[in-house]
Amino acid sequence: MILKLIENYWKKVARGGPDECWPWTGARTLGGYGQISSGTRHHNKIARALATHIALAIDGRSRPSARHVAMHSCDRPGCVNPAHLAWGLPVENMRDMWTKQRAGHQRKAAAAMDSAAAELAVRTARNHKLSDEDVREIRASTERTCDLARRFDVSWTLIDNVRRRKARAEVPDFVGTSNVDDIGRVSRETA
Numbered sequence: 356m357i358l359k360l361i362e363n364y365w366k367k368v369a370r371g372g373p374d375e376c377w378p379w380t381g382a383r384t385l386g387g388y389g390q391i392s393s394g395t396r397h398h399n400k401i402a403r404a405l406a407t408h409i410a411l412a413i414d415g416r417s418r419p420s421a422r423h424v425a426m427h428s429c430d431r432p433g434c435v436n437p438a439h440l441a442w443g444l445p446v447e448n449m450r451d452m453w454t455k456q457r458a459g460h461q462r463k464a465a466a467a468m469d470s471a472a473a474e475l476a477v478r479t480a481r482n483h484k485l486s487d488e489d490v491r492e493i494r495a496s497t498e499r500t501c502d503l504a505r506r507f508d509v510s511w512t513l514i515d516n517v518r519r520r521k522a523r524a525e526v527p528d529f530v531g532t533s534n535v536d537d538i539g540r541v542s543r544e545t546a
C-alpha cells in the first residue's frame with residue numbers, strides 16, 4: 356500500500372533539477388497545496404494526504420507531530436522539492452512569512468496570505484454546516500481535533516472553538532436544557 360502510494364506520488368511530480376521547484380501536477384487543496392489519496396479510509400471517506408508531507412517522508416523526515424506543517428522556502432504551495440521544504444509549527448510559519456514580507460517579498464507573501472485567507476473564507480462558509488447534533492458530538496468526543504476536523508470537513512480552529520465553547524456556545528450540551536451556567540463554569544475552569 357505504501358509502495359503504491361509512493362508510485363502514485365511520483366507520477367504527479369514534475370521533477371526538476373535539485374534546486375528548482377518541483378510542481379505538483381495532481382489535485383490541489385484550496386490553498387494550492389498538492390494532495391493525494393493515501394489509499395486508506397477514514398470514516399468511509401478516502402483519506403487524503405498532503406503531497407508536501409509525502410515529499411518530506413520520502414526524504415526521510417517524518418512529521419515530528421500532528422501540529423507540524425510543511426513550510427516552503429520558495430513560497431510556492433504546489434512545490435514538492437524536499438530541498439525547499441521543512442517541518443515547522445504554524446507560529447513559525449507565520450513568523451517566517453512576516454520576516455520574508457519585511458525582507459521585501461511583499462508580493463509573494465501577500466499571495467500566500469491571500470490563498471490562506473481564501474481557504475479560510477471557504478472553510479468559514481463551510482463551517483456553518485455543523486448541526487447542533489454535530490456540535491454536541493464534537494464536545495462529547497475524545498477524538499483528536501485533526502480527526503474531527505477531517506470527519507466533519509471543517510477547520511481545526513472551529514473544532515477547537517466548539518470544544519471550548521468559543522463557537523456555537525448557544526448549543527446546549529444536552530437536548531432540552533440551557534447550559535448558560537455550564538458555559539460560565541467551563542470558561543472559568545479553562546481560564
Ligand SMILES: [Zn+2]
Nearest residue numbers: 376429434439
Ligand atoms: Zn520550490
